[in-house]
Amino acid sequence: MSERPIKKVxxxxxxxxxKLCQDIVPDVFLVDDDQDCVxxxxxxxxxxxxxxxxEQARDDCPVEVIKLEREGDA
Numbered sequence: 001m002s003e004r005p006i007k008k009v010x011x012x013x014x015x016x017x018x019k020l021c022q023d024i025v026p027d028v029f030l031v032d033d034d035q036d037c038v039x040x041x042x043x044x045x046x047x048x049x050x051x052x053x054x055e056q057a058r059d060d061c062p063v064e065v066i067k068l069e070r071e072g073d074a
Contacts, residue, residue, distance in 0.1 A: 004070040006047040009039050009054060012065040021057040021066060025050055029057065029066075 009028060011021075015037045021029040028043040028050060047054065058066040 004072055006051050006054060006068050007071050007073070008069040009043065009047065010067050011037055011039065012067055014063050014065045016063055018062060020060055020062070024057040024060065025053040028054055 011029075017031050017035045017037050019031045019037075021037065022031050027046050028040060029037060030040050031037045054066075054068065058068060
C-alpha cells in the first residue's frame with residue numbers, strides 16, 4: 001500500500017458490472033438498478049479509512065477498469 005492518501009477513484013469504460021468491487025467495498029462502489037457500476041458520491045470521505053480495500057477491489061477487478069489517483073500524482 002502506498003503512503004500517499006487516495007484523492008480520487010473512478011471506473012473507466014468497459015466495466016462488466018460483476019459486483020466484485022461492491023462486494024469488497026460497498027461504502028465506495030455501487031452497482032445500481034441499471035447495472036451501471038459507480039463510485040458513490042459520498043465515498044471520498046472514507047478513502048483514507050478504506051484504502052486497502054479500495055486497492056484490493058482495483059487489483060481484483062477482472063477487466064481492470066478501477067482507477068485511483070493519489071495525493072501528489074501528476
